[in-house]
Amino acid sequence: MSKKHNELVQKQFTKTREAFSVYVVRDTPEVLEEKIRFMRPERGERTLDVACGPGTLALAVAPQVRFACGGDLTFAMLRQALEFQRERGIANAAFACCDADHLPYPDGTFDLVTCQCAFHHMQKPMTALIEMARVMKPEGRAVIIDALAPESDAKFELHNRIERLRDPSHAESLRLTTFLRMFDESGLEIAREALRRRERSFNRWMLRAGVNPGDRRYRETRELMEQSVKGDAAGFSPRVEGDDITIAHTEGMFLLHRKPSSAP
Ligand SMILES: C[S@@+](CC[C@H](N)C(=O)[O-])C[C@H]1O[C@@H](n2cnc3c(N)ncnc32)[C@H](O)[C@@H]1O
Structure with missing residues (x-):
């Protein structure tokens, strides 16, 4: 991944650490619980969450496994993860600074490796998947x-x-068909798949990215979003509601195994 893009990611997630982790968190406790169930964690397992941000998944999975690790490019996010870990008194978790392109672990270390809402920030998502x-x-x-x-x-x-x-x-949100091709090319196959429609407030979505209603970036993004209402031209299914707009993302959740022919 280019140094310049990594710096953009670090700048963005240093600026938004508090909004992202505390004020306008993305998932409700019910959604987080559903995601943990989807992963099927087991008692004796070692897990790694790649691009872990403030440690949300790693800390939620830790009580159900032997040891949970999280890695991220942005120090501010890792500091937040450590703060949450201390507050919640979780002993079996650890966090490290790392780039998803070069994970600092030997082959075959983890029972479960996860990555949530981060592939769209990566310039080389295929490298991260491999x-x-x-x-x-x-x-x-x-x-x-x-x-x-x-x-x-x-x-x-x-x-x-x-x-x-x-x-x-943001580098690029990928299509479902792109994910399916990437899984196939990296020797993985889908054991379980779920697509969820996640409705959200445009204003809160902007705040999570550190953008306030008075900002030029807010006005420009809102203008494009409103222009996309006709014919749902950007696929967000936007509905203007008073000062806000309700938008939706389709979220894909994929549980993957190695293809039998790819096992070392
Ligand atoms: C939208 S946040 C998601 C955080 C977390 N996975 C979650 O769902 O709450 C994206 C995170 O990906 C991290 N990130 C982006 N590119 C990365 C890379 N190449 N390697 C490691 N972390 C990366 C950012 O620093 C940020 O913390």
Whole structure:
């Protein structure tokens, strides 16, 4: 991944640490619980959450496994994860600074390797996926959770334009068909898949990216979002409601195994 893009990611998630982790968190406790159930964690397992942000998944899974690790590029996020860990008195978790392109672990270390809402920040998502598969045990599992972009070219372009305007560290939301091809090419197959429609407030979504209603970035993003209402031109299904807009992301959740032919 380019140094310049990594710096953009670090700048964005240093600026938004508090909003992202405390004030306008993305998932309700029920949604987080559903995601943990989807991963099927087991008592004796070692887990790794790649691009762990403030440690949400790693700390939620820790009480159900032997040891939970989290890695992220942004120090501010890792500091937040350590703070949450201390507050919650969780002893079996550890956090490290790392790039998803080069995970600092030997082959076959983890039973479960996860990555949530981060592939769309990566310039080389395929490299990250191959790294996740590398550090996974031969019989291990990977879980990828991310927002999916529309399949149509025109909607795909506008969708990602709006996402990048809101957050310059957004690289590209991927289509479902792209994820399926990447899984296949990295020697993984889907054991379980779920697509969820996640409705959210546009204003809160902007705040989570550190953008306030008075900001130029807010006005420009809102303008494009409103223009996309007709014909749902960007795939957000926007509905203007008073000062706010209700938007929706399609979130894909994939539980992956190594293909039998790819086991080392
Ligand atoms: C939208 S946040 C998601 C955080 C967390 N996974 C969650 O769901 O709450 C994206 C995170 O990915 C991290 N990130 C982006 N690119 C990365 C990379 N190449 N390697 C490691 N972390 C990365 C950012 O620092 C940020 O913390």
